[in-house]
Amino acid sequence: MSPPKNPAEFSTTAVRSQATPSQAAHAVPALTLIGHAQPQRIGERLLLDGLLSGERAVALSRNAPDFSRPGGVLSLPLGDPFLSRTPVRFEPGVRGGVRLLVPEDGTPVVVGSEPVKGGREFPAEALASGVPLVLAGRVALLLHRATPRAAGALGSPADLTALGMVGDSEGIVRVREDVLRVADLQVPVLVRGETGTGKELVARALHTQGPRRAGPFVSVNLGALSKDLIAAELFGTLRGAFTGATRDRDGFFRAAHGGTLFLDEVAEAPPEVQAALLRVLETGEVYPVGGQTPVRVDVRLVTATDADLEARIHDGRFKAPLLHRLAGFEIVVPPLRERREDIASLFLHFARQELETTGEAGRLTSADARAEPWLPASLAVRLARSAWPGNVRQLRNVARQLVIGSRGLPGLRVDARLEQTLDADALPIPGQPLSPEPPPHSENTPTGHRTPARRKPADVSEQEVLEALRACAWDLKATADWLGIPRSSVYVLIDKSSLLRTARDLSPEEITRCFHECEGDLDRMVQKLEVSRRALQRRVRELGLEGT
Known part of the structure; x- marks a missing residue:
């Protein structure tokens, strides 16, 4: 490891990756597909940016508007033929929230396990955690907040995808962008995140995207090593240094020479090893156990932890200078519960890996929008609502269980034990029910028991016909009476209408x-x-x- 070129580096304060206020201010409501009869469409998104300014509502039906993958070109409507052509509506809510309006005769909508009658108001905090919606028991959507990718942002969509990190949430996009920012530099990187979030994947991306990609990548979990042997494992030993040292050993630093050394659970390093790590970072030299002569090493050091290092410094269990040297740049990997819009895409990624081993990978590609979803909407919601204390590692294990347990079946089957596991810590969904509202009325819309004057069929609009049919429960004679036109004219208007079918x-x-x-x-x-x-x-x- 090369010594620092600038003395100021000795007290470098960590630059921690986080969303800036300007980024947060541009977050807008969005709908992400988490369940569909065509699994390849899962992950597509619709930005409801018009709701943020209160300019307009969004009417969602099977035919419009279009969803597209973030950074993609192609866009398509939901296209499920079992959804009604009568749209559900999303309108601006109170203080940054969103109001969902569901017409009585439109597509049934379920939030969590509760059918929506009339409508529901979702506050801003509900959007921050994500609200799963199920349409007609088939299409699952997550209502959440998303930050549109700004023009000129670091890295093209292809660059970000090449890093091997699945998802399009703001948190994971920020991680990928930070990897591209620092990969070609020699500064040490500290990766923070809960257990199972994929910190080693970040370290590997830093290696493969940097100038040391041709060198070795050595991964070491300090928590899995005996504390008495950590120094010998890291820095090497000379023969006879201690009982059992029958030959010279290079150690992990020398094994990673010319490449990257990843030290996971760095908080578990004992005090004497912390001092030795600090010396290596400052001088680029290691002292093998039992040796008096330093050995130069050229290593890019990446460390990771799920511990609160600042608290350990306060308790005297971790050295503050070491933290400052390890964290030349910090990358924070968000837990899965903070990136719920990525869960379905991650699940399919892991499921595809398992299906390839069973020869059933074709299940994840379908052109039939009428087919029964391979990933049932109810299961997609369960996945989205779970707290995932084990994060991505736990999700991978659940995907394996479901794929193997459903082998040979047309769709995924969830056993009762797994249902209990997923439901045990499910996300509560805040929101206020709205009273069902009648459809808007014009002068000629049926109200009460009024009998309108006779009219010319040409004077009746498509929308009036639709509202009259709904008010009269699709009784054509009653509809004709309400509209004040002959029954035969109702048939003609229905045939001409783009809103109706027979x-x-x-x-x-x-x-x-x-x-x-x-x-x-x-x-x-x-x-x-x-x-x-x-x-x-x-x-x-x-x-x-x-x-x-």
Whole structure:
């Protein structure tokens, strides 16, 4: 390790990676896909940036608006045919929150395990932790806050992806950008983060992105070494230095010469090793145990810890000068609970690795939007709501259990024990229910028992027809009476409308699926499919579903 060129480096204060106030100020509400019949679409995002300024609401249906992967080019609507064409709406809420409005005859929406009736208000703190939504029992979304990637930000999307860190959350993007900032420098790096967050992955990225990539990468977990042998393992030994030292050993520093040495759990180093580490950082020389002659080493040192080093310094268990030297630059890896929008993408990443070993990797690519989701929406929500105390390491283990436990089945199956584990510390979802609101009315919209004057069909708008049909439970005669036009004209207006369809437009598969979901209740089917009751009943009979 080369000695410092500037004496000021001896007291360098750590530069810790963190979001700046300007970054936080630009965070906007967003929806990220965490469950879909086409698994390859999981991770796509829709920014609800118009809500931040209160300029406009966002109407979400199966046909609009488009979702795209952060940094990607292609964009598509949700496209699930079982979602209603009647949109749910997201509007600006109070003090940075978001209001969700769900029409009574639109797509059913569930938050957590609770169906939304009318609407729900989500405060800003709910968006900060993430709110999982399920549409029609099939599509799962996470409502959260995201920071749009600014033009000119460090690293292209391809550069960031090449680092091997899965996810597009603000926290993990910041980690990847910090890796690119410091990888080509020789300063020591301290990686902080809870156990299981992937600190070694960050160290490997620093190595592969830097000028030492052709040299060795040596990883050492100090917590796994005997405290009596840590010095010998790190700095090497001379024969006869202690009982059992029958030959010279180079040690990890010399093994990493010309490359990178990663020391995990550096807080576990005993005091004498801390002093030796400080000497190595300052002089670039190691003293093998039992030796009197220093040996020069050229090593880029990366350390990691999940401990509070400042508290240990206060207690006298860690040397402050060593922290200052280790932390030439700090990178903080966020825990999984702070990057919930990445959980589904990470899960698929680990599931793909397991499926490749079983020859079933094709399950994660589908062109059929009507298929039953391989990752059920209810499971996607469970994954998103779990606290993940073991972080990414725990998620990888859960993915392995689910894939192996569901081998040969069309979708993932969760056993009761795993359900209990995921639900035990599930994220609570704050939010205030809203009272169901009637649809907006115009002068000609049906209200009360008013009978409107006779009108010309050409004077009736598409929206008026839609609202009248809903108010009259899709009874075409009642709708004609409300609108003050002949019943035959209602058929003509429906045929011309881009907002409406008829029972003959429904596929047999859609009718059959809805029949079973509604348990044969025709009224529920009418509300779900938004077509005439009489015409739907005829189609049900034609398909032989009555009596099944």
